Amino acid sequence: MADELIFYTNPMSRGRIARWMLEETGVPYTMKVLTFDGTIKAPEYLAVNPMGKVPAIRHGKTVVTECAAICAYLAETFPDAGLAPRPDERGSYYRWMFFTAGPLEAAVTNRALGFQTPPDKSRMAGYGSYADVMNTLERAVSASPYIAGNRFTAADVYVGSHIGWGLGFGTIEKRQAFMDYLGRVTDRAGYIRAAAVDDEAMKTLQKSA
Numbered sequence: 001m002a003d004e005l006i007f008y009t010n011p012m013s014r015g016r017i018a019r020w021m022l023e024e025t026g027v028p029y030t031m032k033v034l035t036f037d038g039t040i041k042a043p044e045y046l047a048v049n050p051m052g053k054v055p056a057i058r059h060g061k062t063v064v065t066e067c068a069a070i071c072a073y074l075a076e077t078f079p080d081a082g083l084a085p086r087p088d089e090r091g092s093y094y095r096w097m098f099f100t101a102g103p104l105e106a107a108v109t110n111r112a113l114g115f116q117t118p119p120d121k122s123r124m125a126g127y128g129s130y131a132d133v134m135n136t137l138e139r140a141v142s143a144s145p146y147i148a149g150n151r152f153t154a155a156d157v158y159v160g161s162h163i164g165w166g167l168g169f170g171t172i173e174k175r176q177a178f179m180d181y182l183g184r185v186t187d188r189a190g191y192i193r194a195a196a197v198d199d200e201a202m203k204t205l206q207k208s209a
Contacts (some may be wrong), residue, residue: 003060008048010036011198011205015055016035017067017161018053021154023075024190025081029057029138033201068101068158076118076152083154093148096140097155100162104129104137108171134173137163160185188192 007022007029009015021030034040034054049056049065057073061145064073075084085093106125108200110117119126127133140147141163147155163182166172185191 003062004058006032006058008034008045009054010034010040010054011202012036012088013054014067014161014197017158018055018057018070018196020161020191020194021071021083021157023194024154024157024188025074025078026190027074027078027081031197031201033205035205043138055135066101067161068097069177071154071158072097083152083157085148085153085155089148089151089153092144093153093155096147097158099136099140100159104162105134108166110170112171124209134175136180138175138177138180142177145184152188156185 005022006106007015008197009019010033034045037043040054048058048063050055051065053065055067055070056063057070059077060155064070075081093159103126107130112131117127117129118152119129122132124130129200141159142149144150147159157208160182163172163178164186167174167178167182
């Protein structure tokens with residue numbers, strides 16, 4: 001019997017990234033929706049993720065947190081979905097997934113919080129400056145149809161989610177290259193299914209609030 005896959009999430013969180021990845025794999029999973037003012041800090045969930053944040057997955061005895069790690073884990077654990085990198089894609093796949101988890105998220109978050117890296121201190125910041133990150137991201141999504149080459153991979157779920165979130169909330173500049181890339185990666189059945197499930201879960205939470 002296959003190990004049970006449990007997905008801990010909230011539809012108004014980065015859990016949407018993991019949901020998209022799960023839908024792309026096509027594997028069955030059980031969803032557990034947590035509330036920000038309640039179950040997300042309960043002892044039962046803190047035993048899964050001591051950070052008290054979502055998403056997380058439990059696959060049998062294995063627990064994985066952090067969206068980039070979840071995407072990479074699911075791609076490698078369910079190879080039939082074709083979302084893991086081929087040998088010639090690995091460099092770009094890991095490069096841009098970790099760039100997004102590190103420099104991109106840090107730069108975008110700091111800017112949203114009103115923090116600007118002083119020019120004379122930019123070498124101390126892993127991302128340099130917000131402008132550096134935006135220019136680098138633009139080159140990354142313009143080099144090929146998808147982030148690792150000519151086909152969709154788990155890295156596109158992660159990078160695409162961040163770009164979509166950033167464009168939606170105004171934390172990423174609305175450059176044409178970003179909008180074009182987002183259109184390519186979200187024009188997929190997996191993304192559409194994931195969005196529909198999360199939207200419905202959000203309605204259910206709002207009704208019960």
